[in-house]
Amino acid sequence: MKINRIILSGGGTGGHIYPALAIYNRMKELNPDLECLYIGTDKGLEASIVPKANIDFKSIEISGLKRSLSLDNIKVAWEMLTSTQKAKKMIKDFQPELVIGTGGFVCAPVLYAAAQLGIPTLIHEQNSVAGVTNKFLSRFVDKVATSFHEVENDFTKVSHKVAFTGNPRGQEVTNYAKDEHILSKNYGFNDQLPTVLIFGGSRGAPAINKAAVESIEDFAKKEYQVIIGTGSVHHSEWMNYIEENQIKIPNNVKIVPYIDNMPALFQRIDLVVCRSGATTLAELTTLGLPSILIPSPYVTNNHQEMNAIALVNNQAAEMIKESQLDSSQLVHTIDRMILDQTALNKMAENAKKLGTPHAIDDIIKLVESI
Numbered sequence: 613m614k615i616n617r618i619i620l621s622g623g624g625t626g627g628h629i630y631p632a633l634a635i636y637n638r639m640k641e642l643n644p645d646l647e648c649l650y651i652g653t654d655k656g657l658e659a660s661i662v663p664k665a666n667i668d669f670k671s672i673e674i675s676g677l678k679r680s681l682s683l684d685n686i687k688v689a690w691e692m693l694t695s696t697q698k699a700k701k702m703i704k705d706f707q708p709e710l711v712i713g714t715g716g717f718v719c720a721p722v723l724y725a726a727a728q729l730g731i732p733t734l735i736h737e738q739n740s741v742a743g744v745t746n747k748f749l750s751r752f753v754d755k756v757a758t759s760f761h762e763v764e765n766d767f768t769k770v771s772h773k774v775a776f777t778g779n780p781r782g783q784e785v786t787n788y789a790k791d792e793h794i795l796s797k798n799y800g801f802n803d804q805l806p807t808v809l810i811f812g813g814s815r816g817a818p819a820i821n822k823a824a825v826e827s828i829e830d831f832a833k834k835e836y837q838v839i840i841g842t843g844s845v846h847h848s849e850w851m852n853y854i855e856e857n858q859i860k861i862p863n864n865v866k867i868v869p870y871i872d873n874m875p876a877l878f879q880r881i882d883l884v885v886c887r888s889g890a891t892t893l894a895e896l897t898t899l900g901l902p903s904i905l906i907p908s909p910y911v912t913n914n915h916q917e918m919n920a921i922a923l924v925n926n927q928a929a930e931m932i933k934e935s936q937l938d939s940s941q942l943v944h945t946i947d948r949m950i951l952d953q954t955a956l957n958k959m960a961e962n963a964k965k966l967g968t969p970h971a972i973d974d975i976i977k978l979v980e981s982i
């Protein structure tokens with residue numbers, strides 16, 4: 613079956629956006645005539661990530677539904693009404709054959725409008741606990757693709773629509789050719805030395821940034837190199853901190869706001885220190901990358917800790933809780949892991965067993981079954 617026109621929606625954070633782009637990239641590879649419109653909000657990361665991927669981007673306005681009773685929800689209900697009308701117009705103008713949503717509030721009006729117009733719809737849930745938007749939409753869409761079997765508990769009333777596929781980003785990251793010189797070209801590093809990548813999800817994590825920045829003077833004495841991705845909004849704050857505290861950044865440490873080419877960089881990384889957002893974990897597992905996971909304690913139902921535990925239980929990662937994180941704990945754990953190549957290889961192997969290298973193809977099959 614050839615699909616020539618699709619609308620994608622998903623937003624707020626990278627964890628919702630990159631899976632949508634991964635599906636698009638594969639569908640475009642299979643059908644070069646594919647045309648795509650991405651609907652997001654101007655406030656989410658999609659407003660910068662999607663145009664960079666050369667995909668047409670249109671925005672609507674919608675904020676998050678509060679889980680508790682709140683006057684703000686009246687505003688959200690009003691926005692939902694008006695943005696559904698706006699989304700309907702965009703959908704009628706674009707005439708898609710399929711609409712896919714990958715989570716985040718913006719999907720609610722877009723997928724709801726598409727379902728009302730009778731256009732085939734699919735949503736993808738990345739987490740082990742379903743997001744509010746996906747739970748709401750599951751009643752109206754045709755198919756619900758999942759990445760954890762545990763999430764089926766959140767979709768019991770629509771179990772006939774649910775299918776496990778894994779996270780599309782897992783399949784996408786395996787398609788990148790290895791660039792042996794990416795470390796020297798992009799970071800001025802030695803291409804031969806072990807390299808650690810520290811980042812806190814797509815928006816950055818203050819606690820991880822703090823521990824990493826406070827470790828810089830220790831990192832200076834090490835035989836490995838460290839890239840710290842602070843998250844765009846936090847970068848200037850930490851660079852000011854470094855200047856005010858007269859911390860000298862050594863040659864084996866590089867601090868950047870955001871990494872645009874993560875799949876390419878991952879190929880040359882030996883150990884990752886990061887949050888345990890579901891899309892990041894799909895990448896780490898499919899590539900077989902050892903990691904130290906520091907779950908965000910600020911997410912719905914503590915789902916990042918559950919995500920992390922799934923890896924830890926399979927000896928595919930180590931976990932440090934944010935409450936126990938400081939620079940000495942961080943440096944000590946990195947040292948212990950990076951100096952033990954055999955244990956690192958074993959962890960990589962265990963991680964790979966949890967990967968989802970066929971996720972997109974499984975989603976495409978699911979679409980074809982609608």
Ligand SMILES: CC(=O)N[C@H]1[C@@H](OP(=O)(O)OP(=O)(O)OC[C@H]2O[C@@H](n3ccc(=O)[nH]c3=O)[C@H](O)[C@@H]2O)O[C@H](CO)[C@@H](O)[C@@H]1O
Nearest residue numbers: 625626627630738813814841870871874889890891892911
């Ligand atoms: C605080 C919060 O609500 N986090 C949620 C959000 O996280 P978040 O958006 O951080 O999601 P993930 O960790 O799942 O994915 C981040 C994505 O951004 C990429 N990346 C990150 C940093 C960078 O510099 N460059 C870059 O490309 C990663 O490679 C990955 O593809 O969505 C995830 C998927 O629904 C959830 O599991 C997380 O709990």
